[in-house]
Amino acid sequence: MTILINTDRLKQDIEKLASIGREEDHGIYRMAFSEGDMAGRAWFKEQIKSAGLEVYEDGAANIYGRLDWDDKRPSVITGSHLDTVPGAGHLDGALGVLTGLECLRRIKEEKIKLTYPLEVIAFSDEEGRFGGMLGSQALTGQLSPESIVNAVDLNGVTLTDAMKSCGYDAMNALYARRTPESIHAFVEMHIEQGPILDQMSFSVGIVDAIAGLFKWDVSLTGVPNHAGTTPMHLRNDAFQGLSEFASQLQRILDENGGERSVATIGRVELSPGAANVVPGRVDFSLEARDTEQRILDDLQGAFRRALSAIARRYNLMFEFKVLSEIAPVKCSSGIIKEIKQATDNLKIQSLQMASGAAHDTQMLASITRAAMIFVPSKDGRSHSIAEWTDMKDIEKGANVLLNTLIQLAGE
């Protein structure tokens, strides 16, 4: 049996939520525990209630809408986040939450008998006002009292104070933890936030892995000197070292990376930083991502070797610090199969792909079977008011989610 979502209702919900927290520049400002976020949450809870579902809010302020829920059977959970970056578009996170709600509404309306209860969830602070993925970390037991107390935003506001001003006790996030036994499966629908589906004209992507990454702080140190009096062959020019390394990035990826590897030098600081001084030092960021840990390990080794060789050649000192390492996450092959089945039944062409961006799904994957459904982002744009997905693609993705949930909860 194939049932379909109510596209008009989903479209109305998307438009309504897009108006909450929207400012004059047309950007959306629903950063975690801000006024906009709280208004979005209040509206979402109302929608859950008017759909005849049970509203539940856990200690981390994750909002659940529950269908046929009891605490004896594990549930199938779908959802994403309602919070946004500053000046955001209207679909990142919101689409997964609203589509999840629409799916539960349709299953309730059709009175479909399922083996497992269904829950739609809106996770707290996915976007990182206080570090990111607060809600999904809480749910998967990855918070500690210390991490809660130490969480602070860019303006120095603590998570504890921000939650308190919204009526929450941040320490209660420790009680939001769910056991693996309480979850049967997790599926998140999200916009791709990259150009692949749009360029290849697919309406639906089935995510098989979420990329891991490493982030380094690198410095090359030479000698600052007079730009007029120091001959070229007597310079220890840190920028020359960096530019040589940057020109080798693609080669290093070709030789040591995989098809999905990417690397970025996103921040560069030259010192002393004057037009008439040979730069004596450069500090830069180096970030690389892939869906295989082995490839990430190989890349770390290759970057180290290349930078050491360049430092020797230009008489520079090479130092680096690993700022963060996040392991890649594999999605559940069982759920991938169910999603593929749903796309086949609905006669929708899909592409199996990786997610280059981080999502709540990677937290959930640590305690349950998890996977993601992507829909295209026009021109790959996201985290901006240029964010856009055609309603016909949203409709297809939503129908795939609906039928995947029915399969998973009925199995």
Ligand SMILES: [Zn+2]
């Ligand atoms: Zn998101």
